[in-house]
Amino acid sequence: MSQTDKKHHQGEAKLNPSSNKVNITKEMPVVVYQPDSRLRHPILLFTEMWQDLLSSRELAWQLIKRDIQAQYRQSVLGIIWAFIPPLIAAAGLTFLRKTGVFNIGETDIPYPVFVVFSMTLWQTFTQTLTGVSGASRTAKGMLMKLRVPPEAFVISQLGQILFNFAIQLIPIIFFFIWFRVSVTWSLLLAPVAFIHLLMFATAIGLFVGPFSCLYGDVNKVMSFITRFWLFVTPIIYPVPKESIWAIIVKINPVTPLIVTTRELATTGVISQPLGFWIASIVSILGVLLGWIFYRLAMPFIVERA
Structure with missing residues (x-):
């Protein structure tokens, strides 16, 4: 079924962070469903998507505040947990590298900074x-009861992730200063590559999300995939130059996104410009197609639930 027309009054939902409840301030909308596909009316579909994206800002902001407060409310260390994992990983890998147990070759910047x-x-x-x-x-869960823009929940997750990343930048800046890592003007362009990295992850999440609502195995499969994905991404080692492993690492779409972000923030020399632009185009198209899929799939997910 497809949502093609909205009549009468638009409902407005607001989230109360203290009580985790949604208050309805106006009458709920009357939504008419018709059997024809919404893809037959792309202009109407994109108009609805854009309007709901704009109208979801207030609800998304309330969700962001609620989730961040809930994340650190009953935690003794609070926001420190945001950057403990990369610091522990960096300390362990640096120790193994110095003892000769883990030999990965030379990196463009000091290895502790590289890993963190x-x-x-x-x-x-x-x-x-x-x-x-x-x-x-x-x-x-909320769409089963209320008519709210589904985009609000995606925006709220992205907002919370960006907040955590801002906290994690604190030890990174400290490491840059401590190890005297020189930066160039290209540091100003690093956020562009970083945004493309987030867009690639968002695209995958938009495609996987509706399936995870129907099948619990999807989350387990994605957990195993990300674990393996870590080892074929130059996170704890520089990009290999030769061998079959080097080919596998280079065809990994995440490799040019992470490597370019790291290089723009440090040396300013981009080693994989072609791979970066290909991965960036895939990320942008992936977000657009994933948004359409997410938008069309959620009504069916709610109906089946």
């Missing part, structure tokens, strides 16, 4: 993937 920065980027990538896919489950 790379692990933070990877952690943000995986959090975006799992967070956006999990937004479908959250949206399903």
Whole structure:
């Protein structure tokens, strides 16, 4: 079924962070469903998507505040947990490298900075993937009761992830200063590559999310995939130059996104420009197609639930 027309009054939902409840301030909309596919009316579909994206800002903001407060409310260390994992990983890998147990060759920047920065980027990538896919489950529960823009739940997850990343930048800046890592003007362009990395993870999450609402095995499969994905991404080692492993690492679409972000923030020399632009185009198209799929799939997920 497809949603093709909205009549009468538009309902407005607001989330109360303290009580985790949604208050209805106006009458709920009367929605008419028809059997024809909404893809037959692309202009109407994109108009609805854009309007709902704009109208979801307030609800998304309320969800962001609620989730961040709930995340650190009953935690003794609070926001420190945001950057403990990459610091522990960097300390352990640096120790193994100095003792000769783990030999990965030379890196362009001091290895502790290399690992901390790379692990933070990877952690943000995986959090975006799992967070956006999990937004479908959250949206399903609320869409069963209320007519609210499903995009609000995706935006709220992205907002929470960006907040955590901002906290994780604190130890990274400290490492840059401590190890005297020089930066160039290209640092200003690093956020562009970082946004493309988040867009790639968001695209995957938008496609996977509706399936995870129907099949519990999807989350387990994605967990195994991300674990293996870590080892074929140059996070704890530089990009290999030769061998079959080097080919596998280079065809990994996440490799040019993470490597370019890291290079723009440090040396300023981009080693994989072609791969970066290909991965960026795939990320942009993936978000657009994933948004359409997410938009069309959620009504069926709610109906089946």
